Amino acid sequence: MTLRGSRFWALMSLFLIALPFALPSDYYLGIATHALVLAILALSLDILIGQGGMTSLGHAVYLGLPAYAAAWTMQNANWPPELAIPFAIAMGTAVSALFAVLSLRARGLGFLMITLALGQVMWGAAYRWVGLTGGDNGIRIPVRPPVLGIDISSVRSFYVVVALALMVALVCIWHLERSPFGACLRGTKDQPKRMNMLGHDVWSIRFLAFVFAGFWGSIAGVLYVFDYLYVSPSSLSLPQSAEALLMVVLGGAGTLTGPVVGAIIITVIKTVVSSYVDRWYSLLGLTFIIVVSVMPRGLVPGLKAWFAPKEGGAR
Amino acid sequence: MQFWIIQTLNSLAMGGLLFLLSAGFSLIFGLMRIPNLAHGGLFMLGAYVGAMCMQWGVPFWLAAIAAGLAVGALGTVLEGGLLRRMAGNEQGQVLITLGISFIIADLCLLTWGGDPVPLDAPRMLRPPVFLAGFAFPGYRLAVLAFALIVALGLWLLLERTRLGAMIRAGVDDRLMARSVGIRVSRLFSAVFFLGAFLAGLGGVIGGPILSAYPGLDTDMLPLALVVVILGGVGSLPGALVGSFLVGIIYNFGTALFPDFAYVILFLPMVVMLVVKPSGLFGRVTR
Incomplete structure (x- = not known):
């Protein structure tokens, strides 16, 4: 187990270090950066889905809201990034706590429906409250500001920031999964009644998981706005939430590698397809249908089962 | 005064439209236990198909029924396939x-482009109706009346027919319904057809008010979600009361605070989730 664990970390670090050297130009490294930012979002969503069994269709809130908060405070209030970033993360996390209280009134598909409705409310606010958000035009940041005196304006330097953030996210989420809290969370997914009987407070466990997911989603949101230097209502929209969910489901919920692989595949497909035809939504819908009906467990667990040594007996 | 009367009527017409949309949504959710997230899309498709039929010269009501049948057939195919x-x-x-x-x-x-496609109300209903010295837009009164007739029809279907009794049994306890010999999977098809039919029909009926435009689906779906959260899953009276509540809140919200229409919708939803998560008429606790 530990050997396999260390192999995962070695492969992941090697992959992230090799990527800037393997890719032919800054254009491709920029796409890789987009993919890794969304990988952090997908990992945060997988805390809810893979560990907690709570399928959220409103996770784009924690991408878009902190992105708006950071962009607005830096552009319209002239806050330094050192102040805007913690503020944006705190705001995203606080909203996740509020939305957790509301969504956790229901379970299963009721939860999904409430998270979707809350997400649409935030989208509607971003779209219609033009005075604050700039409406459909969004908020643009002219140049990527230096943070703590470090210049991150080039594609390469920003890639390093995102890759480091992804590693930290992976380590934190890995620790969460192995902690007693992670075990409790998986317990509430599989056997909420028994967990309750054993004296665990199921609601609090779910609440903490939701806020933790909101926190890491907010970090992805801040990286998102520093990456694109632009935020618009589409970052809060239902298709954005659905994309994040598809990344998790495609890669494989409940694994560390799955959401990262899913984020990379979806970003590559999206970039390639958008450069030829403008039919991304049809393809997104089709991918959903195919993934759900053909490999409901996702790529990573599916491939693992394929390559795993046959442990006697039929699977 | 005129403002309040007109806005109230607009709210009620919007509520009627929402009922056409969310009655099927709620029944599908109640019976099959899934929120049909394509319901907003079916509503929009209905509006477009209706507009296309009317461009070919088909009269309004016929176009509405044709769109309803087409969308209903699509719904059945999707459910079965x-x-x-x-x-x-x-x-x-x-x-x-x-x-x-x-x-x-x-x-x-792809088919109808990015510009809104207008739908004309039937000529008979276009002139305003004068009552007690006030002018009422005729079409909105007709929408309200039509929605109430559909509500009555659905109520009779659910409460007075054998099919309705089977649907109610399926909503209340699917396993027990199966074990007494009701073919629940056939009910799924029937309810999905009915829900999609009403959504497609609603799209055309709403056309003269909303028109058909890209994004109509994601504008309508959250409203249907809020209706069901307010009224309760799988309940027809819930869908009716919820629709009118949402219609009133959304319409007055848009008229009085245009920036916050969506956020204002969120308040009754929050109150309901805190006070009674199963909704006003919900029996299924989720």
Whole structure:
């Protein structure tokens, strides 16, 4: 187990270090950066889905809201990034706590429906409250500001920031999964009644998981706005939430590698397809249908089962 | 005074439209246990198909029924072809309806373009109605009346017919309904057809008020979600009361605080979730 664990970390670090050297130009490294930012979002969503069994269709809130908060405070209030970033993360996390209280009134598909409705409310606010958000035009940041005196304006330097953030996210989420809290969370997914009987407070466990997911989603949101230097209502929209969910489901919920692989595949497909035809939504819908009906467990667990040594007996 | 009367009537007409949309949504959710996330897309598709029929010269009401039947048939095909194969995997089914909604939205954009397509109200209903010295837009009164007639029809179907009794049994306890010999999977098809039919019909009926435009689906779906959260899953009276509540809140919200229309919707939803998560008329605790 530990050997396999260390192999995962070695492969992941090697992959992230090799990527800037393997890719032919800054254009491709920029796409890789987009993919890794969304990988952090997908990992945060997988805390809810893979560990907690709570399928959220409103996770784009924690991408878009902190992105708006950071962009607005830096552009319209002239806050330094050192102040805007913690503020944006705190705001995203606080909203996740509020939305957790509301969504956790229901379970299963009721939860999904409430998270979707809350997400649409935030989208509607971003779209219609033009005075604050700039409406459909969004908020643009002219140049990527230096943070703590470090210049991150080039594609390469920003890639390093995102890759480091992804590693930290992976380590934190890995620790969460192995902690007693992670075990409790998986317990509430599989056997909420028994967990309750054993004296665990199921609601609090779910609440903490939701806020933790909101926190890491907010970090992805801040990286998102520093990456694109632009935020618009589409970052809060239902298709954005659905994309994040598809990344998790495609890669494989409940694994560390799955959401990262899913984020990379979806970003590559999206970039390639958008450069030829403008039919991304049809393809997104089709991918959903195919993934759900053909490999409901996702790529990573599916491939693992394929390559795993046959442990006697039929699977 | 005129403002309040007109806005109230607009709210009630909007409530009627929402009822056409969410009655089917609520019944499907109640029976099949899945929120059909393609329901907004079916509503939009209905509006577009109706507009297309009317461009060919088909009269309004006929176009509405044709659009309803076309969308209903599509719904039945989707249920039988995609959702049934995933029976038991409710989360997978929801994700499939989400995928379908994206495809419908994209194909509508491809077929009918990005500009709104207007739908004309039938000529008979266009002139305003004068009552007690006030002018009422005739078409909105007609929408309200039509929605109430549909509500009555649905109520009779559910409460007074054998099919309705089977649907109610399926909503209350699917396993028990199966074990007394009701073919619940056939009910799924029937309810999905009915829900999609009403959504497509509602799209055309709403056309003269809303017109058909890209994004109509994602504008309507959250309203249907809020209706069901307020009224309770699988309950017809819930869908009716919820629709009028949402219609009033949304319409007055848009008129008085245009920036916050969506956020104002969120308040009754929050109150309901805190006070009674199963909704006003919900029996199914989720």
